[in-house]
């Protein structure tokens with residue numbers, strides 16, 4: 295039943311009323327419908343004031359409709375992509391933690407400045423924060439005061455999300471250097487010649503890769519690991535997709551599952567809870583493994599069969615008898631030649647019946663998904679290109695990569711509602727955590 299007062303309906307009425315005004319204007323003046331094919335849009339020309347008013351009202355209501363139907367967490371990452379500057383500032387100055395979390399009246403801008411660790415230009419900071427407020431990050435309950443919004447409050451109540459923001463700022467900030475990177479390093483095939491390398495600047499005289507940069511600072515490594523954990527709390531990236539998306543029950547008790555580049559092991563904890571008979575080893579770089587204390591505690595408290603081991607996935611796999619290798623969000627971080635190296639490194643561990651699960655987003659053909667979905671995917675793809683000279687590949691490129699190193703390609707499935715095919719020998723399955731609309735052709 296519809297609500298007595300529905301903001302959504304109210305907004306859609308504004309959209310429809312103003313669309314009708316614009317439509318009438320076009321028809322009265324024999325102007326074709328707006329599209330992106332014409333060289334010259336009608337809206338680039340001057341139109342009467344009431345038509346301009348109708349356009350603004352329509353756009354304002356549509357924007358609010360989109361914002362209100364996005365969800366706070368998702369909104370946060372969307373807003374970060376649109377308004378990087380404010381986020382960068384509020385993270386660096388730790389603004390969310392300086393604003394009372396449960397007081398709708400918030401704090402004055404002046405008192406907020408007094409709480410900061412450094413003496414900043416209050417006028418400049420206020421302007422940066424107001425730019426955040428128009429994106430629903432914080433709100434202004436009364437003139438001169440700032441309070442938390444539902445979105446900004448998350449940054450205080452969810453520590454992992456705050457760490458995600460810290461990591462995401464470095465990631466998204468690097469994307470801005472893409473144009474410089476493609477002109478300075480046009481081949482774009484080296485991890486340490488990326489937009490991120492330019493963003494971070496030379497370290498001890500050398501450009502470094504994203505991961506080298508992260509590993510140089512334990513605090514940053516911890517933030518990145520925790521930021522990854524926070525991703526798993528979002529619906530699109532929930533661990534359950536992999537828990538439900540593969541037939542773990544078909545593995546014999548005691549089967550060894552190795553999560554290559556598994557970070558803090560969130561995926562393994564989730565699978566181990568449902569399949570306690572399996573044995574998991576999470577492999578990652580030393581800095582990441584060293585900061586997985588929260589997962590270690592969960593593993594100990596719940597008695598889960600999950601271990602951590604330092605292993606560089608560019609070097610041959612040392613474990614034997616592995617039934618399943620998980621490579622989740624790994625290949626999209628590496629240029630092709632490194633993906634070949636990572637996949638080849640698994641070959642010595644291959645045995646009949648073992649499998650590799652590559653879990654990554656798969657890029658669709660242009661225009662085959664709803665535009666809002668595709669915008670998200672392509673933004674993420676460019677983020678990966680900026681950070682790593684890598685990205686979310688089309689399914690054919692995954693197949694080429696795998697077959698190129700002599701692995702059998704086992705198909706590409708979406709976890710929800712799909713059963714994975716199990717093929718004798720080294721079977722490679724590409725799945726991905728993004729909730730694609732039903733019916734999207736995967737292979």
Ligand SMILES: C[S@@+](CC[C@H](N)C(=O)[O-])C[C@H]1O[C@@H](n2cnc3c(N)ncnc32)[C@H](O)[C@@H]1O
Nearest residue numbers: 505522555556557578579582605606607622623
């Ligand atoms: C994008 S994260 C994905 C983490 C995890 N698989 C997940 O799905 O959340 C990539 C991981 O690869 C790890 N990594 C990067 N280079 C590595 C290397 N040479 N050997 C092992 N792990 C590495 C990083 O430390 C990080 O944890």
